[in-house]
Amino acid sequence: MSVLGFNRYGKAEVRVVHVSRGTGPDGGDQIKDWNVSSSLSGDLAATHLTGDNANVLATDTQKNTAYAFAKKLGGVEPEAFAIALAEHFVGTQEPITRARLSIEEYPWTSLPGGPHSFSRTGGVVRTTTVLHDEQLGTSVIGGLKELVVLNTTNSEFFGFPKDPYTTLSETKDRMLATQVSATWRFRGTEVEWADAYATATASLLDAFATTYSYSLQQTLYAMGERILADVPEICEVRLALPNKHHFLVDLEPFDLTNDNEVYYAADRPYGLIEGYVLADDAPDAGIAWT
Structure with missing residues (x-):
């Protein structure tokens, strides 16, 4: 006899690029370039055991939510974005009790020749992981x-x-x-x-x-x-x-x-x-x- 163990599912590596127009130090643009991955867990036994998807928020919906929140929240820091998205999934989907959001941020540097020009600096990648559990609260890495x-x-x-x-x-x-x-x-x-x-x-x-x-x-x-x-x-x-x-x-x-x-x-x-x-x-x- 088999028993279903811990499980989660989500949308991996959603590429989100947000431009904040005219908010830079000299009135130029600012860029947030992210790779966003979401993962949800909770009351999901039925989809594994019988194929009943009533509690499964589609991964495509998770992708679309990331894009919509990029518009709603603007050029926030990745930790703030991940917290908001994690709280949204747990707060709006009753079967979902935990959300894990991971973000990689790729750096861009503005060029002195114009307010709308940038170069990818490469090298270091900023990382963020947020776990929001309806019982245990929120942890930020x-x-x-x-x-x-x-x-x-x-x-x-x-x-x-x-x-x-x-x-x-x-x-x-x-x-x-x-x-x-x-x-x-x-x-x-x-x-x-x-x-x-x-x-x-x-x-x-x-x-x-x-x-x-x-x-x-x-x-x-x-x-x-x-x-x-x-x-x-x-x-x-x-x-x-x-x-x-x-x-x-x-x-x-x-x-x-x-x-x-x-x-x-x-x-x-x-x-x-x-x-x-x-x-x-x-x-x-x-x-x-x-």
Whole structure:
């Protein structure tokens, strides 16, 4: 005999681009470029077990709602948009008891040549996830991904265990590079979202730049610790840091010395360092990461 377990459904990767006309610092336009995914759960057993769709809000409707809310709410921050959309789905669909909204935001920079011209800056992607449960309330997760950072020096790695399979040499001077994926949990929903994101990002970057690193694990903790110190609205930071290895090229066959100048970048295999950093008074995570 089988039993239906946890389930949810939704519309993935709805591309929404909103232009706020004439609201920029110099009277130009502003752009919000989003990838929006919604997922709903609740009393949905019948559709799985019998094909009865009476409680199933069509995923196409979820897509259309995202577009309509983009018009209604204007150029708000992604956290505010996700909260409003999640509350709408739970509040208007009686069978739906939980909504999960995820947003990726892609950055654009205005060009000095005109108020309506932009360039995609690429690189870092801002991320937002909101979970709204009619019983448990709302949890907000912010963050970023695809942020590539590098220190040309001020990094060491030594003192690690050696066994018969160890070939890695200890080093007191290495290049340290990683592609940061970071998520942070907010204590509540009364937050200046744009300021919190800007400060958290700046704090993360400053910690990476100013920490003399003896391991990427040490750098991870420094980054999370700095975010918690600088943004009190955040109570937990989760980081995933792949070690983007750079190895010195052997130039001796060409009668040349390599004084930490010429490297080759190896894309795989790579070390993957992951960890959570929590404030000592962080509330229980509840539904935040589900």
